Amino acid sequence: MSNDPGIPGAAAPACPLPLPHHDRIVLGHGGGGRLTAELIERLFRPRLGNPTLDAGDDAALLELREPLPAGARLALTTDAHIVRPLFFPGGDIGRLAICGTVNDLAMVGARPLGLAAAFVIEEGLDTALLARVADSMRDAAAEAGVAVVAGDTKVAERGNVDGLYIATAAVGVVPPGRDCRAAGARPGDAVIVSGSLGEHGLAVLAARGDLALRTTIVSDVAPLNGLVEALFAAGVDVRALRDPTRGGLAAALNEIAARSGVGLTLDEAAIPVRPEVAAACEMLGFDPLHLPNEGKLVAFVPERQAATALAALRAHPLGAGAVVIGRVEDGPRARVLLRTTIGGTRIVDVPAGELLPRIC
Amino acid sequence: MKHVTEFRDPRLVHTALSELHRVVTRPHVIMEVCGGQTHAIVRSGLDQLLPAGIELVHGPGCPVCVTPLATLDQALAIARRPEVIFTSYGDMLRVPGSDGDLFGVRAAGGDVRVVYSPLDAVEIARKNPDREVVFFAIGFETTAPANAMSVLMARRRGLRNYSLLVSQMCVPGAMRAILASPGNRVQAFLAAGHVCAVMGWREYVPIAAEYRVPIVVTGFEPLDLVHGILMAVRQLETGRAEVENAYPRAVSERGNEGAQGVVREVFQTGDHAWRGIGVIPDSGLYLREEWRAYDAATRFDVGHLQTAEPAICIAGEILQGRRRPTDCPAFGDPCTPDRPLGATMVSPEGACHAYHRYGRVREAIP
Secondary structure, three states: OOOOOOOOOOOOOOOOOOOOOOOEOOHHHHOOOHHHHHHHHHHHHHHHOOHHHHOOOOOOOOOOOOOOOOOOEEEEEEEEEOOOOOEEOOEEHHHHHHHHHHHHHHOOOOEEEEEEEEEEEEOOOEHHHHHHHHHHHHHHHHHHOOOEEEEEEEEEOOOOOOOEEEEEEEEEEEOOOOOOOHHHOOOOOEEEEOOOOOHHHHHHHHHOOOOOOOOOOOOOOOOOHHHHHHHHHOOOOOOEEEOOOOOHHHHHHHHHHHHHOOEEEEEHHHOOOOHHHHHHHHHHOOOHHHOOOOOOOEEEEOHHHHHHHHHHHHOOHHHOOOEEEEEEEOOOOOOEEEEOOOOOEEEOOOOOOOOOOOOO | OOOOHHHHOHHHHHHHHHHHHHHOOOOEEEEEEEHHHHHHHHHHOHHHHOOOOEEEEEEEEOHHHHOOHHHHHHHHHHHOOOOEEEEEOHHHHHOOEOOEOHHHHHHOOOEEEEOOOHHHHHHHHHHOOOOEEEEEEEEOOOOHHHHHHHHHHHHHOOOOOEEEEEEEEOHHHHHHHHHHOOOOOOOEEEEEHHHHHHHOOHHHHHHHHHHOOOEEEEOOOHHHHHHHHHHHHHHHHHOOOOEEEOOOOOOOOOOOHHHHHHHHHHEEEEEEEEOOOEEEEEEEEEEOHHHHHHEHHHHOOOOOOOOOOOOOOOHHHHHOOOOOHHHOOOEOOOEOOOOOOOHHHOOOOOHHHHHHHOOOOOOOOO
């Protein structure tokens, strides 16, 4: 690639000192000069390019195909992505960045209009690795039907960043009539999860290699906007939606219970957890309800629409494992209770902080 | 999860529970020694399904909870040193010492790492010959063999930069101390299955005889626990006081003698302080004289540190089964798992943490 003269704007540097760096990212790649232009032209644009991004202005101009209908709202979200290792079974930081951001929009019922990504790169990062991340972002964006319309690149001195961080932002449109924010759950609603829990968290922990754990568990990271659209297309009056990411299902449900001012009762036997996830949790002392997911959603729907919602979710590849796991109760407020398999009851609490394996 | 799901089978659990309801004729106070059992009981809600007369009290078998505050302060002092890589089981990072915890040391620039086995710490020492690698060797008979093995490995590899900060305790001494205390209410014990998997159950025979107390070796799944409680209650109802094994799939009379041999080679017994309880004779393990070079407390000269507990915390009485977490004026406010005042609120195996996490709040659950 270093001998490729064909790309305009990427001429050889005038100063003889900096050699054409193509194998590794150097500080100059973030300097805004020729090296930056070269990185954008050669690495990012071939993968993520589209007319809006390619216009190269300071801000992306998003053309609306039709005027926004009355009652439609704009949704705006931002997210910073730090994950070690950068590649893990089932995904990587690039896929995570696209999916996490699209999912944040999807959970308020928004359809994505465009996504922006800022890359903070550690000096010395393998350029081929960065290209693989961009490849993965291209694929995830295509899956989600969203374009990366704005971007930025900065390079930090070696040791100041752990490889690569990606910060994203996205805007989307919520069609009129949709309101599925966390405050919408009502007594009698059914609580549905779209599939089995805990896979992303364990896949990343195992990929770090310091768990003394070999496993076949693969991250579930995926864009959920299609699944959400399927739910609305089936005519379901979705009351509340959340993707149980950090803090797991426990944190997502506690937040909905608190914001909606309702209590929830879950049926432990109904909560889907794969056997290999359950076994790893047993060994390490983790609760599957505390592990993060990146491709699952929890939906609150009126009880009489539960069957319709389940059918709509199950017809989509990302919702094949959808099940009802509980219901919203009249009281006590802001409490998530779990009926255990042996018939006891306990509270589902949010994890305190960092997940820590227990001693014995 | 073969060999686990069977022991959570609701039908089998309920069959055992009905038998328990049939057998009980009067109130009994039973202590489950191990924090892992406390956690399992509250997590599954088993305590709500027991006959009203059966009171489970939670024992001192949480390694995070009973590690003395002075040892924690030693750990913090060592972990702050720039030449040290301080390695620990994850649980210990959140336990508050007199001024902060290991998370805080790490945030301030200390090199504190979570490992899953002390053998990983030995490997870190091998890869970092210019650093001092210290492993926080805490726990009961369950962790002692691996901790002892790490020292053997370090010597075999000729490593001079590896040492242990040891706070290693043995369960039988604590059971004796509880039985001998004037306020004791405990009438029977569920002995900790994992401890017995290593040590066997022989050493409990003299305790059962001397104090006339039933001791039932018990596992950690709901069916194991009901089975253990049922065997203890049958003994209490018929006036027997024997050691029985309700966990034969993991525990034999003599235990794992290979592991016991490794422990004896490296450690010797001595009196040990238990956080919240005090000094218990012959309840601790210490590095033998010939292994003193691997003792971090000596190497970094932190043996003199003195400490004091928060006055309001009743962790000591909870660990001895005299009071319940909800009896504490600080329970839930200001003491929570996020801002623990005492060690029983820190570890998921601590009684206060388990109560708080699974909603054993002062109000009743519907």
